[in-house]
Every structure is written in structure tokens, then in C-alpha cells.
Amino acid sequence: MMNKNLFYVFLCGSGVLLLLSCGHKKKHTAPKQKQIVANVRQLDEVVKESITERLSLISDNEGYLEDSILAFRPQALEDFYQQHENAANWSDHGKLHPLADSMMYYIRNSYDIGLPPARYHAKALNAAIEQLQNDATAKKDAALWAKVDILLSDAFMKMTSDLHYGAGPRDSITLRADSLYSDDFLKEKLQQILQDGSISTAFEGLEPTHAGYLSLKEAMINFREKYTDVSWDTLPSNYTDTLLFRQLLANRMVQGGYLDTAGVEVVDTVMLKTAVKKFQNEFNIYPDGIAGKRTITALNRTAEDWVLQAGINMDRWRKLPDTMPREYIMVNVPGYTLRVVDSGEVMLESRVIVGTPRTRTPLLNSYMSNFMLFPYWRVPYSIVFKEMLPAIQRNVGYLASKNLEVIDKDGNAVDPHTIDWSKLSKNHFPYVLRQMDGVDNSLGIMKFNFRNKYSVYLHDTNNRGLFKNSMRAMSHGCVRVQQWDSLSQYLVRMDTASHKGDSIRVWIERGEKKQVDLTRRIPIYLRYFTAEGRDGKLIFFDDIYAEDKVLRKSLQ
Structure with a gap:
């Protein structure tokens, strides 16, 4: 029989070995x-x-x-x-x-x-x-x-x-x-x-030799030359002493080179507001001259942190192939911009509206296949169940107010007043909601299609005033294009046999529903760049989907 003490020693020793082998980092x-x-x-x-x-x-x-x-x-x-x-x-x-x-x-x-x-x-x-x-x-x-x-x-x-x-x-x-x-x-x-x-x-x-990469690199070097040896104080995000905050803000403006107080006894409101606007313009913040939460957050970031953001985007350029197609469409989601590039030259640029952080615009590669005039909008079920069904159950008149019609499984329009909406739910909804064409259609006058698994596309909008906003992450995932007319004209510019450029305008004037198939495949890329170089200066965009945070870990 094993000695009892020896048996306990054996068990304890085994326990130690077990502990060492389970989840404990190996000592090098x-x-x-x-x-x-x-x-x-x-x-x-x-x-x-x-x-x-x-x-x-x-x-x-x-x-x-x-x-x-x-x-x-x-x-x-x-x-x-x-x-x-x-x-x-x-x-x-x-x-x-x-x-x-x-x-x-x-x-x-x-x-x-x-x-x-x-x-x-x-x-x-x-x-x-x-x-x-x-x-x-x-x-x-x-x-x-x-x-x-x-x-x-x-x-x-x-x-x-x-x-x-x-x-x-x-x-x-x-x-x-x-x-x-x-x-x-x-x-x-x-x-x-x-x-x-x-x-x-x-x-x-x-x-990479891409123009976007090279301009970003040039701007990065210029930014570092300007700010490498510059340090600044941080500002409180919350404060009760307004006069003290104004003094701290003035000091920060001097440290950043946005305010010159030489020979000035008192920094007045106009001087301070002008200085804040200079900072906001440099860091692509709406220049209202007010040191709000977003501006204070930007002021408190270190130069190294801004440099790292630019570096993250240089890394994204390295993920592209050595040679891009001669002609392509690039949508920069956080930059709220669409560009059509041909032989390295930007032929068309447009503001866009993209998905909210909760309903993101997906990043993808595809080819533009066609575009449609006066399209129907088939409402995605995610929107039906989250937003529309509760409103319809409260008042069936909601459908008419949104220019929506109800389509059954056979493609026939159904009178919404004949449906018991209280019995419908996410688990039972044998209909499609379709927004009819016209000025109230959420897709506007034109919709641009490209194959993808997310059912997203580019389109016009019936709320064009939103393009004036500096923050334009407000769609359900599709990309709304301000210059939709110019984009359609560009896409058919080589199709002279059909004179489709003129035809499109005629169809629009007549309100005709048409599908225009493209004679050549044009690649479209939806990408995520939160910094770019422009005229030797870094331009920063908000990390609206927190994608930069993921890459920061890889770089650091």
C-alpha cells in the first residue's frame, strides 16, 4: 500500500502540474x-x-x-x-x-x-x-x-x-x-x-505607388515636421469656471500656433473664435469657432496619435493591389465621398451619405452593372420590423403617408385596410412593402446597382438637403449620392451609339421608368479611409465605425 503521506504529496504535486498546464503562460x-x-x-x-x-x-x-x-x-x-x-x-x-x-x-x-x-x-x-x-x-x-x-x-x-x-x-x-x-x-x-x-x-x-498613398505619405511627413517637437496642455471636457476655461483654451491655441498673443493684453472673443476656427479647419471639424465636445476631444489628442491615424490609413493603401484598374469608382465611407477615377485622374467627385454606426455601409468590391430611373424601393425587412410595422399597427394611414404599397407573394398590390396588421410580426409577414416612384421615393430619381450579398446600392434621395451636413452617417446602409445625375452621364458617356446621355435627360423629364444596362464593367470599391493627403496637408475624418481601433492594435 502506498504511504499515505507520499500519496498526498503525489496528489499535491499532480495538482501543481495541472495548474501549470492549464491556462498559465509558459515561462520562456x-x-x-x-x-x-x-x-x-x-x-x-x-x-x-x-x-x-x-x-x-x-x-x-x-x-x-x-x-x-x-x-x-x-x-x-x-x-x-x-x-x-x-x-x-x-x-x-x-x-x-x-x-x-x-x-x-x-x-x-x-x-x-x-x-x-x-x-x-x-x-x-x-x-x-x-x-x-x-x-x-x-x-x-x-x-x-x-x-x-x-x-x-x-x-x-x-x-x-x-x-x-x-x-x-x-x-x-x-x-x-x-x-x-x-x-x-x-x-x-x-x-x-x-x-x-x-x-x-x-x-x-x-x-505602393498609388496617388492616394503618396499624397498621404507627403502630408504625413509635413505634419510631423510641424508638430513633432510641439507639446500642448489638455483641456477639461467638463468645466464650471468659464473664464478659466477661456484662458486654458487661449493657451492651447497659442501652443498650437493658431493664436498670436504678442502685444495683446486681453484675448477677446473674436480672436479666440478665429483661432478655434483655424484649428477646426485644419482637423476637418465644422468651423463654428466653438470649443464643443468634439473640438475639445480633438485638441486633447497628441500629435503622435494623429500620426498613428494617418499611418493606419497608409496601411489600408498597402492592402490594395500594386496596380489598380484603369477606371473605377471609390467610395470612402468615413470621408463621405465618392470619386470616379480614370487613369489616375479624378473625373468626378460627389458628397455621399452612408450608413449609421448601427446600420453600417459594408466594405466591399463589386462591378457597376446598371442603373434605374424612377425605381421602386423594396423596403428591407429589417426596416419593416424595426420601424414601419409598429407605426402601421398604430395607424394604417402611415402607409399612404410614406407612399408605400403592400405586395403579396404573387406580386399583386393588396388593399392595406383588408389586412389584420395586429396578427403580423417578424415571424409571420407574407408581404413586401414597396415605396412607389415619385418625388417622395426614398431612392429619389435614380438607383445604381452592383452585385453584393448585402443588398446595398448607390442612389439619389428625396431629402437632398442632408448633403449639407458635415456628419453624414445617417442611412440604413445604402449610399446616397449627391451628384447622381453627373454619375449617370459619366457611366454612359462612351455609349454614343444610343445617345443615352441625351436620352436619360428626356426620360427624366417625362418621368419614365427605365433600366440602363452598362456596356462595360466598372469596378466599384467601398472602402474605409479616415485620413488622406490633400495639397501636402493631412485631412482627417471621424472613425465612425471604430475600425481604426482594430488596426491600432496591429500597428502597435
């Missing part, structure tokens, strides 16, 4: 943190041993190079060093190569390409290199030299990939056939810079 095996050599002439050999040890621990440590630093492509890194017999690549005899300085320059200034330095081990590398440059003992530390070498190699591979494919995850609407570089490509790139001594040459050609 740390490489030697210090290996001081007596003679610098021995350094390269000991560095090689330290690199060998560190690489051998990568797989055991689940891909981690250090306690909190995950290797980008562990196998590519290990294979590269194995080809070089695990020798150091960024230093010799206790001295960093000029190439290392060049790489550190790219890391420290990676925001210029829309990528945070933290992705490339900036903190760890800066601290280690400072030690190597200023501490006599550290210069003889083979473990520190090995750490710097591997981190630089990993950072280079990661930046190489990020420049072309982006740092964010591959999304469901990407147009790229490929999504990553092979290990061999990354190893060849690293070998290339070691031979040529030029990182810029290796990075050349990796970034």
Missing part, C-alpha cells in the same frame, strides 16, 4: 544576459556563440527573441544566420557598422512611412545601442552585441514586409492575390543590404 527560457569578454579580440567569437544560443531558444520560447519581443519570421531569421555560421552581421570587433546606424535611422523615423517605431524594437535597440556607445563594460558584452544583431535583422525583415503588405491582418476585401513575402525573399533582401551597404536601395519599390 532566457538567454545569457551578460557575457563580458576580457579581450576585445575574442568578442566576435563569443558573439557568435551568443547568437547561436539565442537562435536555438526561439522555438522553445514560442517564437520570442526576448521576454516580450516576438520574432517576425523565426525560420527565415534562423536560416539566414545559419548561412552565415551565426556570425554577427551588423558589427565587427566591438564596432557597429554604418549600416546599423542607417537601419536605426529608418526605425526612429518609421512614422514617416506610417509605421510606429515600437514595431521594430525601437525601445530595446535604443537602450542597447546607448549602452554600447557609452559604457566601456557593455562594449565587451558579447550577449548585448548578439541581442542587437538579431533585433536589427528581425526589424529589417519586418519592415520589408510591412512596407509592401502592411502591418495589419489580411482582410476579407483585399484585392491582393498574395499576402506575404517568402522566407527566401526576406533572406535575399537582408543579404542584399549587407553586400551593397544600402538599406534605401533594398526598400526601394516596396511601397
Whole structure:
């Protein structure tokens, strides 16, 4: 029989093992943190041993190079060093190569390409290199030299990939056939810079060449030059002392360069309002000169936070293919803008209205197939059950007030007064509600169709005054187009045989219901860009669907 005490020890020990194996993070095996050599002439050999040890621990440590630093492509890194017999690549005899300085320059200034330095081990590398440059003992530390070498190699591979494919995850609407570089490509790139001594040459050609990306990059660099060394105070979002708040706001305007108080004893209301308008214009906020909640939130964001927002959008451009179609339609959902592009030139631009945060406009790729004049609007069931059925049950006259007719399963119109609406519900509704054409139709005069699984489309609207709003996320998901007439004329401009440009206007004058099939397929993309470059300046849009928050985690 097993000794009782021994039995308890066995159970307790098993319990400890069970606890350790269930949901507890595995503790990584740390490489030697210090290996001081007596003679610098021995350094390269000991560095090689330290690199060998560190690489051998990568797989055991689940891909981690250090306690909190995950290797980008562990196998590519290990294979590269194995080809070089695990020798150091960024230093010799206790001295960093000029190439290392060049790489550190790219890391420290990676925001210029829309990528945070933290992705490339900036903190760890800066601290280690400072030690190597200023501490006599550290210069003889083979473990520190090995750490710097591997981190630089990993950072280079990661930046190489990020420049072309982006740092964010591959999304469901990407147009790229490929999504990553092979290990061999990354190893060849690293070998290339070691031979040529030029990182810029290796990075050349990796970034997108789209006009939107290039203008965003240019604006990003200009923004950083203006604000990198500028700091400012934060403002309270709630306050009771109006005079104190005005003083704090004036100080913030001075710090941002929007207000010059030189020779001014008292900042009056007009001066302060003008300064606030300058800020609002720069950050694409409606320029009313009032420091409301939205303006205060924007004032309190750091320059780095704005830069990161621009970087997120550069990353979105990297998800597009290297070459876009010659002609396409691009809807920027948070920018409330539609653009028709031909050979890189914007041929048509229009304000749009998009879905609310609760009824989002989906991001998608498709082709424009046709457009319809004086279309019926088949009301989506989601709107029927959430909004219309309760109103109809209260008063059946609601249908006539909204120009709605009831259609049965056979396509026949039904007198709504013959229906017992109290017995209808989401689980039993054998009808379709259809809004008849005319000036009250929610789709307006024209509807543009493209195939998609969300049943969304572009269309005119019977409430055109809403295009004046600066915040235009207010539809049920479809995209309302202000310049619907210009868009229709553009789509048929090459169809001279039918003279459809003139025909469309005649049909509209007559109020004729028509479907115009397009003779060529024009790609349409619904995308999400919360920043763009315009005339060298960054233009920001609200993150209306909180999509930026998701990408921030990937970039940081």
C-alpha cells in the first residue's frame, strides 16, 4: 500500500502540474544576459556563440527573441544566420557598422512611412545601442552585441514586409492575390543590404505607388515636421469656471500656433473664435469657432496619435493591389465621398451619405452593372420590423403617408385596410412593402446597382438637403449620392451609339421608368479611409465605425 503521506504529496504535486498546464503562460527560457569578454579580440567569437544560443531558444520560447519581443519570421531569421555560421552581421570587433546606424535611422523615423517605431524594437535597440556607445563594460558584452544583431535583422525583415503588405491582418476585401513575402525573399533582401551597404536601395519599390498613398505619405511627413517637437496642455471636457476655461483654451491655441498673443493684453472673443476656427479647419471639424465636445476631444489628442491615424490609413493603401484598374469608382465611407477615377485622374467627385454606426455601409468590391430611373424601393425587412410595422399597427394611414404599397407573394398590390396588421410580426409577414416612384421615393430619381450579398446600392434621395451636413452617417446602409445625375452621364458617356446621355435627360423629364444596362464593367470599391493627403496637408475624418481601433492594435 502506498504511504499515505507520499500519496498526498503525489496528489499535491499532480495538482501543481495541472495548474501549470492549464491556462498559465509558459515561462520562456532566457538567454545569457551578460557575457563580458576580457579581450576585445575574442568578442566576435563569443558573439557568435551568443547568437547561436539565442537562435536555438526561439522555438522553445514560442517564437520570442526576448521576454516580450516576438520574432517576425523565426525560420527565415534562423536560416539566414545559419548561412552565415551565426556570425554577427551588423558589427565587427566591438564596432557597429554604418549600416546599423542607417537601419536605426529608418526605425526612429518609421512614422514617416506610417509605421510606429515600437514595431521594430525601437525601445530595446535604443537602450542597447546607448549602452554600447557609452559604457566601456557593455562594449565587451558579447550577449548585448548578439541581442542587437538579431533585433536589427528581425526589424529589417519586418519592415520589408510591412512596407509592401502592411502591418495589419489580411482582410476579407483585399484585392491582393498574395499576402506575404517568402522566407527566401526576406533572406535575399537582408543579404542584399549587407553586400551593397544600402538599406534605401533594398526598400526601394516596396511601397505602393498609388496617388492616394503618396499624397498621404507627403502630408504625413509635413505634419510631423510641424508638430513633432510641439507639446500642448489638455483641456477639461467638463468645466464650471468659464473664464478659466477661456484662458486654458487661449493657451492651447497659442501652443498650437493658431493664436498670436504678442502685444495683446486681453484675448477677446473674436480672436479666440478665429483661432478655434483655424484649428477646426485644419482637423476637418465644422468651423463654428466653438470649443464643443468634439473640438475639445480633438485638441486633447497628441500629435503622435494623429500620426498613428494617418499611418493606419497608409496601411489600408498597402492592402490594395500594386496596380489598380484603369477606371473605377471609390467610395470612402468615413470621408463621405465618392470619386470616379480614370487613369489616375479624378473625373468626378460627389458628397455621399452612408450608413449609421448601427446600420453600417459594408466594405466591399463589386462591378457597376446598371442603373434605374424612377425605381421602386423594396423596403428591407429589417426596416419593416424595426420601424414601419409598429407605426402601421398604430395607424394604417402611415402607409399612404410614406407612399408605400403592400405586395403579396404573387406580386399583386393588396388593399392595406383588408389586412389584420395586429396578427403580423417578424415571424409571420407574407408581404413586401414597396415605396412607389415619385418625388417622395426614398431612392429619389435614380438607383445604381452592383452585385453584393448585402443588398446595398448607390442612389439619389428625396431629402437632398442632408448633403449639407458635415456628419453624414445617417442611412440604413445604402449610399446616397449627391451628384447622381453627373454619375449617370459619366457611366454612359462612351455609349454614343444610343445617345443615352441625351436620352436619360428626356426620360427624366417625362418621368419614365427605365433600366440602363452598362456596356462595360466598372469596378466599384467601398472602402474605409479616415485620413488622406490633400495639397501636402493631412485631412482627417471621424472613425465612425471604430475600425481604426482594430488596426491600432496591429500597428502597435
